[in-house]
Amino acid sequence: MQISGADIVLESLKKLGIDTVFGYPGGVVLPLYDRFPFHPEVRHILVRHEQAGGHAADGYARASGKLGCALATSGPGATNLVTAIANAQMDSVPTLFITGNVARSLLGRDGFQEADITGITTPIVKHNYLVMRVEDLAYTFAEAAFIATTGRPGPVHIDIPKDVFTDLAEFEWPEEVSIRGYQPSPRVDMTAVADAAAIIDAADKPIILAGHGVILSRAHEELKAFAEKTGIPVLNTLLGLGSIPRDHALSYGMLGMHGSYEANHAASNADVIIGIGNRMDDRALGRFADFNPTAKIVHIDIDAAEHGKNINTIAPLLGDAKSVLQALIPAVAQNTHTEWLRWMDDMRAEHAHSMAIPSGPGLSVQQICASISEVNGDEVIIVTDVGQHQMWAAQHVKFSFPYQLITSGGLGTMGFGAPAAMGAQVACPDKAVWAIVGDGGFQMTMQELATMVDEHLPVKIAIMNNGYLGMVRQWQELFYKDNYVSVQISQPDFVKIAEAYGILGFRVTDKDQVDDAIRRANEHPGPVLIDFQVEAEDNVWPMVPAGASLSETVEAPRTQQEVSR
Amino acid sequence: MKHTMVALVEDRPGVLNRVASLFRRRGFNIDSLAVGTTEETGVSRMTIVLDGAEGIVEQVEKQLYKLIDVIKVADLTNAEAVVRELALVKVRCSTAQRAELIDLVEIFRGHVVDVGPQHLMVELAAEGERMDAFLKNLEGYGILELVRTGRIGMIRGSETTAVHQVESDEAALFHMESGRLPEGDLPFVSD
Numbered sequence: 001m002q003i004s005g006a007d008i009v010l011e012s013l014k015k016l017g018i019d020t021v022f023g024y025p026g027g028v029v030l031p032l033y034d035r036f037p038f039h040p041e042v043r044h045i046l047v048r049h050e051q052a053g054g055h056a057a058d059g060y061a062r063a064s065g066k067l068g069c070a071l072a073t074s075g076p077g078a079t080n081l082v083t084a085i086a087n088a089q090m091d092s093v094p095t096l097f098i099t100g101n102v103a104r105s106l107l108g109r110d111g112f113q114e115a116d117i118t119g120i121t122t123p124i125v126k127h128n129y130l131v132m133r134v135e136d137l138a139y140t141f142a143e144a145a146f147i148a149t150t151g152r153p154g155p156v157h158i159d160i161p162k163d164v165f166t167d168l169a170e171f172e173w174p175e176e177v178s179i180r181g182y183q184p185s186p187r188v189d190m191t192a193v194a195d196a197a198a199i200i201d202a203a204d205k206p207i208i209l210a211g212h213g214v215i216l217s218r219a220h221e222e223l224k225a226f227a228e229k230t231g232i233p234v235l236n237t238l239l240g241l242g243s244i245p246r247d248h249a250l251s252y253g254m255l256g257m258h259g260s261y262e263a264n265h266a267a268s269n270a271d272v273i274i275g276i277g278n279r280m281d282d283r284a285l286g287r288f289a290d291f292n293p294t295a296k297i298v299h300i301d302i303d304a305a306e307h308g309k310n311i312n313t314i315a316p317l318l319g320d321a322k323s324v325l326q327a328l329i330p331a332v333a334q335n336t337h338t339e340w341l342r343w344m345d346d347m348r349a350e351h352a353h354s355m356a357i358p359s360g361p362g363l364s365v366q367q368i369c370a371s372i373s374e375v376n377g378d379e380v381i382i383v384t385d386v387g388q389h390q391m392w393a394a395q396h397v398k399f400s401f402p403y404q405l406i407t408s409g410g411l412g413t414m415g416f417g418a419p420a421a422m423g424a425q426v427a428c429p430d431k432a433v434w435a436i437v438g439d440g441g442f443q444m445t446m447q448e449l450a451t452m453v454d455e456h457l458p459v460k461i462a463i464m465n466n467g468y469l470g471m472v473r474q475w476q477e478l479f480y481k482d483n484y485v486s487v488q489i490s491q492p493d494f495v496k497i498a499e500a501y502g503i504l505g506f507r508v509t510d511k512d513q514v515d516d517a518i519r520r521a522n523e524h525p526g527p528v529l530i531d532f533q534v535e536a537e538d539n540v541w542p543m544v545p546a547g548a549s550l551s552e553t554v555e556a557p558r559t560q561q562e563v564s565r
Numbered sequence: 566m567k568h569t570m571v572a573l574v575e576d577r578p579g580v581l582n583r584v585a586s587l588f589r590r591r592g593f594n595i596d597s598l599a600v601g602t603t604e605e606t607g608v609s610r611m612t613i614v615l616d617g618a619e620g621i622v623e624q625v626e627k628q629l630y631k632l633i634d635v636i637k638v639a640d641l642t643n644a645e646a647v648v649r650e651l652a653l654v655k656v657r658c659s660t661a662q663r664a665e666l667i668d669l670v671e672i673f674r675g676h677v678v679d680v681g682p683q684h685l686m687v688e689l690a691a692e693g694e695r696m697d698a699f700l701k702n703l704e705g706y707g708i709l710e711l712v713r714t715g716r717i718g719m720i721r722g723s724e725t726t727a728v729h730q731v732e733s734d735e736a737a738l739f740h741m742e743s744g745r746l747p748e749g750d751l752p753f754v755s756d
Contacts, residue, residue: 119582122582122586123587130578130579139654180636181575181632181633181636181637303626303631305624305627307627
């Protein structure tokens with residue numbers, strides 16, 4: 001029986017197990033929307049802006065471990081997705097983006113709401129398609145999902161002209177997808193594993209640098225087993241947080257621009273660095289040329305292009321973190337590194353002040369992050385926006401499981417927090433989802449409060465309200481001689497905003513109210529917005545100035561003189 | 566250093582854009598790019614000459630492989646390969662100069678393809694050095710118009726860079742119903 005392209009799209013989504021689509025309708029996708037009521041297995045969540053729909057799909061994908069899906073119309077609807085697509089690409093999140101386009105006969109004629117959206121997304125997707133024949137739809141969806149979820153995952157974009165939705169064809173779902181130019185699961189090279197094991201066994205001061213790849217390949221158990229067998233301390237990239245419980249004896253937290261003093265110095269002094277599912281990014285490693293030039297680098301990654309891209313690698317291991325670690329664990333010797341760990345512990349103790357929660361009278365983001373962590377324990381998923389609060393959350397929340405932290409790492413997308421939290425809440429309706437956001441970033445996507453209300457998503461939004469674009473202000477203070485330009489940001493009365501949307505909103509100004517406020521929010525069945533009036537001009541420490549080496553990590557100034565330099 | 570790379574790609578709309586976009590995005594410099602069909606229907610062959618250090622070339626190769634439409638990549642730079650480029654040159658040439666110029670073309674094993682009272686059009690298929698020398702010699706007469714195809718190349722001997730079977734040894738199976746999820750559930754996923 002022949003069915004319409006629109007029905008084929010929805011049947012394909014069902015075949016793929018995609019039961020949630022974050023979308024926004026418009027002219028050319030009307031034939032598709034027309035068919036949603038006939039496919040009740042696919043829940044359509046109407047967002048208030050396509051970018052938010054894209055971030056919600058991203059948050060949903062991370063929290064659920066499934067393929068996230070967002071839908072938009074042609075032209076402006078499609079271009080609004082671009083930021084979310086780029087975000088998913090940088091953070092390797094398995095996502096499917098569907099856009100409509102003008103009818104085939106109008107393509108290229110600059111008609112109403114036409115944009116060359118596949119041309120626009122080509123550099124920021126894992127792959128994309130412009131489907132010109134209804135007969136190709138089903139296979140395209142199968143192939144797209146296969147590409148998005150295998151190998152190094154990422155966003156795949158499918159653009160469909162309006163009249164392809166209305167054309168008729170048989171629905172033929174492929175039994176198998178195989179693409180000759182795409183082999184996502186390389187066989188682990190056992191010779192390379194043996195070479196790497198020899199390097200690891202001979203190390204005196206090794207560290208593990210665990211990134212998002214550990215979580216993407218569900219290799220957290222293997223990571224723990226590997227670290228415990230070899231006795232090697234584990235540092236995390238921002239997106240790697242949660243790959244090993246933060247209270248594990250071998251977990252030393254985050255390294256990088258705002259990593260801990262001990263983590264950055266361990267990375268700078270290590271003789272062997274084992275990168276696992278990380279991409280040797282500048283925010284994590286500092287200036288590449290000076291990143292521990294004497295260390296031997298072992299690098300496990302599914303993406304061969306990451307090997308040696310930024311850092312010379314002596315032992316590249318191609319494969320997903322899980323399969324490589326499964327091969328590597330039996331190949332390495334049982335070991336301990338007592339002296340090395342003591343060196344790190346001493347450094348941690350000696351420099352604890354650099355990441356301490358401020359003792360002043362004002363409300364600090366550090367305290368709020370620590371409280372959200374403490375009050376909720378393992379029962380919470382933390383979604384952050386981008387900026388100072390993001391770094392403080394990374395430093396002060398005790399992440400204990402994969403994707404307990406959902407954050408925009410690579411692209412650093414302000415406005416990510418609220419919609420991504422919404423997506424995470426859809427994926428995990430029984431979990432507490434806390435969005436820690438700044439007053440700047442929240443104002444970029446706060447229209448999604450309406451979606452949370454409509455869909456009964458009890459997201460708890462903690463606004464770290466300091467009246468500044470805090471990270472920008474910090475840089476203007478430190479690197480532009482206090483010349484504050486366009487960084488003080490006004491905001492509406494957030495409590496009234498909450499009320500206007502019909503949700504609970506309240507303000508916290510006092511240190512002593514923080515725990516109770518968090519509990520109160522948890523107990524409230526619906527979405528909650530808390531306006532935390534935090535210290536206006538606090539800085540994130542420690543810090544590696546942009547373009548500096550990790551060994552040049554700067555600690556918090558301890559005196560006023562040091563602050564004013 | 567100049568490198569000659571070959572990429573076998575799916576003959577689909579947009580594939581040239583994907584490759585060009587990749588080179589632009591990563592800041593790789595293309596000297597020349599030649600695209601054409603191959604012995605296999607549906608497969609195009611791109612020959613890319615680029616300028617860059619060894620490490621750059623390795624990145625280019627890996628980045629090319631990340632494109633889904635790229636089937637195979639080979640670096641001909643250090644291989645025993647036949648490399649050619651075709652040039653068409655319109656040279657200013659009076660009837661008096663004609664014999665001398667035809668001699669020159671023959672020395673370089675080129676061909677005269679068009680002739681007129683004031684010009685001569687010649688073609689030459691050659692590798693880099695012979696081409697450069699030829700064009701240098703023509704400069705004295707006055708080059709009116711020049712077009713070059715960019716280099717193409719092929720490895721000598723029975724070895725090929727053809728697609729034939731690049732098939733993965735582990736034919737990628739797609740588990741339809743589950744939507745292919747990585748093995749092992751996350752600890753908190755609530756179903």
